[in-house]
Amino acid sequence: MKFNTKMKDIKNYEAGKPIELVVREFGIEPKDIVKLASNENPYGCSSKVKDAVSNILTKMSLYPDDSMMDLKAALAKRFDLKDENIIIGSGSDQVIEFLIHAKAQEGTKILMNSITFAMYEIYAKHVGAEILRTVSQEHDLDEFYEIYKKEKPSIIFICTPNNPTGDAIDAQKLFDFLMKIDSDTLVVIDGAYMEYAISKDSKKEVKPKELIEEFENVIYLGTFSKAYGLGGMRIGYGLACSNIIKELYKLRPPFNVTTLSLEAAKVALGDEEFVKNSVVANFSEMKRYEEFVNEKKIDIIESYTNFVTLCLNPSQNSSQIANLLLKKGMIVRDLSSYNMNAIRVTIGTKEQNSRFFELIQEIL
């Protein structure tokens, strides 16, 4: 059978291996498996969310409220925006899909960092867009601007903090950069880890309201999958001026977010204490990673997120190391598909991290 010729070029997204798969493949007991591969919140989610979701299980037979009124109101309040500035997706992933499909077509140029979130490229390939990348490993806005001037891309992706490297851009520098970009170029600011970055360094805080008030060509993406601990609920959002949101809405399938997810996200937004505690614990555990790599002479990239990227020596092969860890029940992310000899490790609970130190020490 022949398929859309664009399909040939598309690689599957390589998700962190689920615990169930490691149980089956290696016969390891679930209790002996630690997953530090998908940047999930190791402390789960707010207990208020669990209560709220269990209280609405009877609503499962009904379609969700497709206006998403309650969650939109909560997001509007949080960011001091209006409903018309918000679109909610099945993960912010889905919003990325909408915006690429809305703006790009065959041959459209899309600029992104040399190493960044893989879904930008996958959706870009759906429409046959041309992908341009910087050379520098961390976001260098000067380099972005040089390429922009020469190539005039239609979309620019800025992931801050960046996945999978963990570096973040100063908000002021980003603002200055945006001032120089033509209003027909859509700039996507992916803030999937912003809750972490803000707590480490307030200079990294990108404020969606300021962006949207100033720029009609910018969309900010957020997710409930990381700091809010709701990866399994598949819910995220895009914030932009109403003109952009209106276009994206044309691509939104009806009922794209479940009733349970909408409720979970709304209640999660209301429990700031939970997020704060998770973030504080995250950075306190990150210190242990920093000490560990210092001692072992491994390089890490300074991280503003809930993961660290360990750059290995040439004598250590990241795929091999990730595999050896896997056989011992420790799931991490090998970054060789990003052309990096590195592994990305989500910062887990104290016990999970200790286990990681133990196992990696055995292997190295």
Ligand SMILES: *Cc1c(COP(=O)(O)O)cnc(C)c1O
């Ligand atoms: C996790 C992540 C997302 C989106 O996650 P969803 O679960 O689809 O909301 C988006 N961007 C980056 C950089 C991420 O790491």
